[in-house]
Amino acid sequence: MSQPYASAQFLTSAAKPGGFPPSTAPEVAFAGRSNVGKSSVLNRLCQQKSLARTSKTPGRTQLINFFQLSTGAMLVDLPGYGFAKVPEAQRRQWGRLIEDYLTSRENLKGLVQVTDIRRPLSDYDWQLIEWCYHSELPLLLLLNKADKLKYGATQDAIRSVKKSLEDAPIPLTVLPFSAAKGTGIDAVYAHLDQWLEQVNDTP
Numbered sequence: 001m002s003q004p005y006a007s008a009q010f011l012t013s014a015a016k017p018g019g020f021p022p023s024t025a026p027e028v029a030f031a032g033r034s035n036v037g038k039s040s041v042l043n044r045l046c047q048q049k050s051l052a053r054t055s056k057t058p059g060r061t062q063l064i065n066f067f068q069l070s071t072g073a074m075l076v077d078l079p080g081y082g083f084a085k086v087p088e089a090q091r092r093q094w095g096r097l098i099e100d101y102l103t104s105r106e107n108l109k110g111l112v113q114v115t116d117i118r119r120p121l122s123d124y125d126w127q128l129i130e131w132c133y134h135s136e137l138p139l140l141l142l143l144n145k146a147d148k149l150k151y152g153a154t155q156d157a158i159r160s161v162k163k164s165l166e167d168a169p170i171p172l173t174v175l176p177f178s179a180a181k182g183t184g185i186d187a188v189y190a191h192l193d194q195w196l197e198q199v200n201d202t203p
Contacts, residue, residue, distance in 0.1 A: 005192070007070035008046040013063040017100045021066055023107045026196045027074035031098070031128055032114035034080030037144050040179035041114050042067070042077055045188060052077050064101055073196040076101070081124045102131065109195035110138040112188070117143035117157045117176060121164065129168065138171040140191050146176040146183050 014020050032038040039052035051067060065077040078098050102108070111132055115125060132139045143161065146154050154176055162174050173191065177184040 004069050004071055004073075005045050005075075005189070006047045008048065008051055008067045008075060010051065011066040011068040011074065013065050014097075015063050016097065017104060020064070020101065020104070021074075023105050025072040025074060026107050026109045027066075027076055027105065028110050028112060028192060028195050029076040029078055029101070029105075029108060030112045030114060031078045032080060032144075033116070033122060033124060036080075036114045036116045037179050038080060038114040039077065041112075041142065041144055041177065042075065044179045044182060044185065045192075046075070064097060069196075071196070081128075102135070102137075108137065109197075110140060110191070112140045112142055112191075114142045114144050114177075117146050117154065118148055121161065129165070129172075132172075133168060133170045136170060138195065139173075140188070141165070141172065141174045142177045142184075142188065143174065144177050144179055147178040147181045 012019065012021055030038055030042055042052040043049060046067070052065065062079055064079065067075045067077070069075070078101065081095065081098070102111075111128070113125065113128055115121060121129075129139065129141075131137075141161065143157060149157065158174060158176055165172060165174065175184050175187050177188065
């Protein structure tokens with residue numbers, strides 16, 4: 001059901017933990033490399049063209065951005081990781097910010113990790129998967145840009161990723177998605193509904 005997500009509004013941005021809003025309602029975080037279309041995924045899910053800032057220049061998201069639903073639940077856009085043209089010191093700073101967020105949010109219910117279905121999982125992707133494993137955090141691996149591949153290639157990519165993750169001892173789902181076309185959106189809503197227990201409650 002898309003209605004609760006269409007109510008999403010920007011709440012605040014944070015460059016350090018002191019800027020995080022209180023963790024009083026369920027929230028789900030969105031993470032991914034800087035060029036995988038993470039902001040476009042959020043905009044598609046929330047049926048808003050410019051809720052999350054998008055840019056042709058990867059690495060634009062430099063802060064943690066919090067978006068609040070009408071229920072009080074939150075969707076959280078983490079800085080994109082792994083962009084080679086960003087100075088190493090900046091990448092380390094973003095990495096620390098992401099780690100501070102992931103380790104401090106008591107009401108974090110799940111992580112949506114956005115990847116490019118046409119690319120293999122990167123070292124940064126695996127680091128985040130391993131973090132979810134050690135933290136016992138449910139993970140939805142979203143293979144974005146599925147519209148760029150034909151059906152057979154899409155299925156091959158899904159099988160390849162699932163095989164590489166078959167021994168992962170955490171709740172983990174792999175789904176094809178297209179921010180451009182909306183492919184897979186109902187399955188993502190189902191996961192968000194499950195994680196954000198208050199999402200269908202009356203505020």
